[in-house]
Amino acid sequence: xxxxxxxxxxxxxxxxxxxxxxxxxxxxxxxxxxxxxxxxxxxxxxxxxxxxxxxxxxxxxxxxxxxxxxxxxxxxxxxxxxxxxxxxxxxxxxxxxxxxxxxxxxxxxxxxxxxxxxxxxxxxxxxxxxxxxxxxxxxxxxxxxxxxxxxxxxxxxxxxxxxxxxxxxxxxxxxxxxxxxxxxxxxxxxxxxxxxxxxxxxxxxxxxxxxxxxxxxxxxxxxxxxxxxxxxxxxxxxxxxxxxxxxxxxxxxxxxxxxxxxxxxxxxxxxxxxxxxxxxxxxxxxxxxxxxxxxxxxxxxxxxxxxxxxxxxxxxxxxxxxxxxxxxxxxxxxxxxxxxxxxxxxxxxxxxxxxxxxxxxxxxxxxxxxxxxxxxxxxxxxxxxxxxxxxxxxxxxxxxxxxxxxxxx
Numbered sequence: 011x012x013x014x015x016x017x018x019x020x021x022x023x024x025x026x027x028x029x030x031x032x033x034x035x036x037x038x039x040x041x042x043x044x045x046x047x048x049x050x051x052x053x054x055x056x057x058x059x060x061x062x063x064x065x066x067x068x069x070x071x072x073x074x075x076x077x078x079x080x081x082x083x084x085x086x087x088x089x090x091x092x093x094x095x096x097x098x099x100x101x102x103x104x105x106x107x108x109x110x111x112x113x114x115x116x117x118x119x120x121x122x123x124x125x126x127x128x129x130x131x132x133x134x135x136x137x138x139x140x141x142x143x144x145x146x147x148x149x150x151x152x153x154x155x156x157x158x159x160x161x162x163x164x165x166x167x168x169x170x171x172x173x174x175x176x177x178x179x180x181x182x183x184x185x186x187x188x189x190x191x192x193x194x195x196x197x198x199x200x201x202x203x204x205x206x207x208x209x210x211x212x213x214x215x216x217x218x219x220x221x222x223x224x225x226x227x228x229x230x231x232x233x234x235x236x237x238x239x240x241x242x243x244x245x246x247x248x249x250x251x252x253x254x255x256x257x258x259x260x261x262x263x264x265x266x267x268x269x270x271x272x273x274x275x276x277x278x279x280x281x282x283x284x285x286x287x288x289x290x291x292x293x294x295x296x297x298x299x300x301x302x303x304x305x306x307x308x309x310x311x312x313x314x315x316x317x318x319x320x321x322x323x324x325x326x327x328x329x330x331x332x333x334x335x336x337x338x339x340x341x342x343x344x345x346x347x348x349x350x351x352x353x354x355x356x357x358x359x360x361x362x363x364x365x366x367x368x369x370x371x372x373x374x375x376x377x378x379x380x381x382x383x384x385x386x387x388x389x390x391x392x393x394x395x396x397x398x399x400x401x402x403x404x405x406x407x408x409x410x411x412x413x414x415x416x417x418x419x
Contacts, residue, residue, distance in 0.1 A: 022042075025047075051073040057073065077100050088109055090318045094117075122305055211240075351417050364409055
């Protein structure tokens with residue numbers, strides 16, 4: 011752009027919670043933004059207070075961005091989820107407030123995939139039990155119940171970025187891989203798609219879950235599904251805590267029908283590391299319990315910090331919403347010698363007509379314009395001659411259909 015932004019970069023405030031990787035704060039500071047950080051998640055009442063002056067809110071998986079938080083964020087431009095999931099954010103309310111939400115859907119893929127393969131080997135050898143016994147001073151050297159994973163069948167439920175990479179790694183171990191997904195997916199290597207979830211459960215020695223949290227996946231694995239698994243098969247869940255019913259899983263392990271489990275996510279998780287943890291799975295044989303660390307490697311957290319901060323900076327500086335999970339996605343190149351107007355409005359008939367009439371009445375010339383809509387809102391990027399942009403911006407912002415309007419130089 012030929013001039014400074016209409017709102018000085020030094021006054022843009024970034025609030026980062028939950029120990030977002032320092033690389034994100036460094037990227038924001040390099041842009042000249044103010045950055046404030048906090049180690050943990052904030053309860054709603056405190057977050058409502060802290061978000062009032064923030065232009066960008068960055069969180070991980072614990073912070074709940076509720077409608078009340080979004081209502082309080084009167085200056086809020088965007089929310090960054092420095093993780094894969096966004097179910098902790100009320101994305102519909104964010105959409106209605108003109109606030110795009112960005113996440114990092116790919117950056118911790120490898121970390122989760124490696125953890126799952128390690129846990130498959132651990133379950134096959136009962137390594138969790140053997141390690142605990144030696145720590146307790148007991149020597150229990152046996153081969154009964156221990157197996158190689160080579161030649162065994164791994165069933166993947168949810169064949170997205172993580173599931174497909176797990177399939178590739180599992181084949182390198184010599185495993186047969188089958189998968190089920192509600193959408194048609196291109197198999198990697200010799201991975202084989204099956205038509206039904208039941209088909210995967212019935213033939214797999216290990217079943218690993220990699221699905222989002224939706225009404226369709228809630229309690230997806232319950233007593234009926236567990237009963238369909240092969241006797242002695244193991245279940246792994248590093249997706250969402252609501253996907254598996256914990257009590258039936260514990261009962262199936264106690265009965266011996268399920269040979270073991272590796273669980274990283276739970277229906278109810280502690281708010282902080284200082285809180286206690288309780289689960290019916292505690293103390294059961296051949297059960298690996300981890301504290302939601304599937305993507306918690308230094309490499310993944312740094313990659314997430316870079317990816318999400320880059321999306322947020324690009325949105326602040328250019329208005330690009332590519333990658334937003336709840337927003338019309340548009341992006342156009344900067345046009346030299348113009349001012350850029352960004353407008354979020356209610357998706358009702360006649361809005362573009364009204365905006366173009368304002369431009370015409372101001373005798374302004376549009377150098378570039380793009381509009382995209384969803385069922386509730388429209389998002390417009392418009393590049394104008396510099397001399398008249400402020401007049402156009404004020405008139406567009408005054409339209410009763412406008413939700414949020416901002417100008418870039």
